[in-house]
Amino acid sequence: MKNKVLLFILLIVLVACEDKVDISNTLKAGKPALVVDAFITNLPEKQTVYLSSTQYYFDNSGPIRISGAAVKVVDETTQQEYVFAESAPGQYVSPVKGDSMLIIGHPYRLFIDYQGQAYTAYSLMKRVPPIDSILFEPLEDLNEDIIPGKYTAEFQATDQVGVGDQVWIRNYKNGVRITDPERIGISYDGKIFATAEADGSMFIYPLRVFPVNDNGGEEDDQWLDGQQFGVELFSITEEAATFLQAVVTQSTQGNGGPIGALFSPPPANVPTNIVNTTSKDKAAVGFFCTSAVSRAETIVPNPYGRNQ
Numbered sequence: 001m002k003n004k005v006l007l008f009i010l011l012i013v014l015v016a017c018e019d020k021v022d023i024s025n026t027l028k029a030g031k032p033a034l035v036v037d038a039f040i041t042n043l044p045e046k047q048t049v050y051l052s053s054t055q056y057y058f059d060n061s062g063p064i065r066i067s068g069a070a071v072k073v074v075d076e077t078t079q080q081e082y083v084f085a086e087s088a089p090g091q092y093v094s095p096v097k098g099d100s101m102l103i104i105g106h107p108y109r110l111f112i113d114y115q116g117q118a119y120t121a122y123s124l125m126k127r128v129p130p131i132d133s134i135l136f137e138p139l140e141d142l143n144e145d146i147i148p149g150k151y152t153a154e155f156q157a158t159d160q161v162g163v164g165d166q167v168w169i170r171n172y173k174n175g176v177r178i179t180d181p182e183r184i185g186i187s188y189d190g191k192i193f194a195t196a197e198a199d200g201s202m203f204i205y206p207l208r209v210f211p212v213n214d215n216g217g218e219e220d221d222q223w224l225d226g227q228q229f230g231v232e233l234f235s236i237t238e239e240a241a242t243f244l245q246a247v248v249t250q251s252t253q254g255n256g257g258p259i260g261a262l263f264s265p266p267p268a269n270v271p272t273n274i275v276n277t278t279s280k281d282k283a284a285v286g287f288f289c290t291s292a293v294s295r296a297e298t299i300v301p302n303p304y305g306r307n308q
Contacts, residue, residue: 036110039291
């Protein structure tokens, strides 16, 4: 009798598994939200604010660019206004270069008007440490023998005295930024976590080290003789650091396949500092941050000589 009951339950499960559910028909499109990408810097180049709209989960048509918005940034210390002009759908460009607009220690406010809705965000322009140098060291195997053609690239920078400095570390290969979520490095006073210990010391390992592979391996890790290695340090606020860490979490969770996805934390809303001051019914996502930037770049060396 017990076996008959188990067989009956198994048949029910198998029959149920044959039913197909089209979730694309069961999910309804939510209200579109304004997406703001407004990381602007003091680099000597025009700055751009990018505006788009969220879309239905199964819509693969690409981002919806927002045109017709009014965008400006105001220095709240001097009350100087910088009106960003739309240069292409969804792209709004500053009237002057970043080094003529942003000043370390000044607070800035972003204003966006779009379809009768007013959005705003705040950011403090923080300091950034200089990059002293970039070094290349050969890698060693488990027997401490040098592995030919493989190196670590290490930048040297020292945290400035005084707690509360967050830095976004970005690296480049041949002038192209490596944008893998796993490569987003955030420093808290030169450390991986926010702590007051050893304030003002050199950026720690592994924050300052990047892999270099001259003889194979993953494509993003191949650094050949003559290729250009670059690194940038962006000063960011604590809120921006939280935003970037959330982006990493949402981008990398579940990368282990079905099992990895099963044990990943549930998706959560990425934080934003964009506020709709007109209506609570039309929220925005994204972030506004003003950053001071230090840069350094060099050429990957060839220990065997340039002609070999």
